[in-house]
Amino acid sequence: MAMEAPIEIVPGCLYWPGWLDRAGQESLAADLRAILAKAPLFTPRMPRTGKPFSVRISSCGRLGWVSDVAGYRYQPTHPETGEAWPPMPPALIRAWAELAGTALAPEACLINWYAPGARMSLHQDRDEEEFSAPVLSLSLGDTALFRIGGTARKDPTRSFRLASGDALLLAGPARLAFHGIDRVFPETSTVLRQPGRINLTLRRVHRAGLSEFPP
DNA sequence: CAGTTACT
């Protein structure tokens, strides 16, 4: 299979602009509408303070990432409905298989919904047990200004735009890099049929084992 | 500090 070579933004941070074509984006958007009908977006809150995030989130896959006053964690059920997260659609399994470069299956896909004006401040993805597996990010909808630095908060950062269909991998030395979204640019995509942006973040949570098997 | 605010 022909695959265009990614751009390496910083060591370990691989970027495939336009990885998904328009049809692939539309199809994934339809998958997500079905998922969000079963696992509605909810507002995460900061540990201890309870301050709400500006993004709303949901998940698919075996585990979902949640945040509330008690802290950050992965859990197998939606915090408001109590239901298991919907399964990961085949298109996402395929994306992980093609880009992640690991035999470990993805366990969690966090769905971040950025309404116009929503932001995500600089952070690390560090709530997993397994850091040898990369984090895979897919963008859908309006273009965003993404920023990535090093493994220390004070490290210098670089910014670039993530557009609908772009894929980004945080692997190796970039797996624990600080990153965030500074801005979403209005009216830069029609894929979602509404203003805003969706970011999908696929992750391996556990080191290995039983999550490979059906329940 | 996956947060907001102030100021260049």
Added chain:
DNA sequence: ACAA
């Protein structure tokens, strides 16, 4: 820069 913050405040715990």
